Amino acid sequence: MSDLRIKYERTGGFAGLKLAASFELDDLPNEQEEQLRDLLDEIDFFKLPVQILPARPGIDQFTHKIEVEGKKGKHSVLTTDSAAPEKLRELIDLLNIVARAHRKKN
């Protein structure tokens, strides 16, 4: 039924703890769903490069993998804290909030 599914994985960081969540956009609270849809449109997610990485890995920084699956197909982007452009960074911040909320249910 849902048109978009997101898989998000955050690895690395000082604590080396993995944070992962997989969810249908429909299942999110309305406000979050809208914000995510807007951001995905704004950054034209499906046209982003598969990897947006810094020249050298960021020490103790997080690596983020975002996979979006929908009618347009499936696309994934791998990036880090410092390499992500501002709007992608906003998307990551939002995904972090969603993923941390999911964490307590797992």
Added chain:
Amino acid sequence: MHRYPITCIIPPHMLKEIVRNGTQEQREFAILTLAASEQFRGQRHATRDLASVLSFALAAGKERIVYDAQQGSKLPGVPVRREGDPATADPAVNEAYDGSGLTYDLFSEIYGRNSIDGKGLRLDSTVHYMKGYDNAFWNGQQMVYGDGDEDLPESQRLFNRFTIAIDIIGHELTHGVTEYEAKLAYFGQSGALNESMSDVFGSLVKQYQRKQTAAEADWIIGEGLFTSNVKGFGIRSMKAPGTAYNDPVIGKDPQPGHMRDYVNTVEDNGGVHINSGIPNRAFYVTALEIGGYAWERAGNIWYIALRDKLTATSDFQQAANLTYQVAGQLYGADGAEQLAVKKGWAEVGITAGSGTTPTPTPIPTPGDGCLTAVFRSLGLMRK
């Protein structure tokens, strides 16, 4: 790689003048010449005398600024506490200030190193980075600390602020030192060694603060970082990797403490925060075996290896061989220290002194008479 060749071409009376009146770089040369030569010989009483010279001579070298990102992502943010300023009402600011100060002191007083770059680089820290940022990092120029998950309801929070444990501050600052010295590439085994060096010296800063011996220390990294919602006593255990936490929400500490459990993964830059458990435990066992304060002989062996021996592509086997080699050069072949290093690596499944190692380069040491003359001229020796 060693930038300060030890030589005694400069006569003692001149060295004395340099320490007192030279430019920053000249002073450093003179001081490091003295510091290094004493360390290499492991003379404890002389090192203690030297420490007082160092703290006098390097006083100008410690400079800190703590910035507040005010929950934004712009670095460095607004300066809130500069060197010499009194404590503020913000614990994160004071922890970043005090923690970077003590880390500076350990490197300066014990290893004769003037800050991250060895040249008095100012220590910049930013606190309150972003909202709900459960991390701390070194960005190549400065230390950055998040507040944990302060944005969540208290019952769901897992992390406190990242300045809460002094070993995290020492950890981040040591990444800076590594970047100026061995430049261990941040992937796979060299990356895990990079991480381990940060845990080693982070832990030593904590032990130095508490004046604990290797046997008394807890060897926990990041104690107090987890909230009481998490079943765990810290982020990593150098003593028993894999036992720091075991929690229904965040899972179990994945660190191995032996080569047979080495984790092959592409995540986390090839498991740099996971496999660091192996060299971490090697250091712990070495320090415990040597006894006394871990920052003295065990720390010195690791520091010299980091500064002069390890390179960007070093792996665990090479780290074992090189620390073993350094221990022999500093404290004598087959001495207690070198045997302790061998035992440390053996406990994690690595035979130090075997396999392929780069050709050893000797650590230069000055002649006895020369050094004695220098110390006498500085008024540090009686006869």
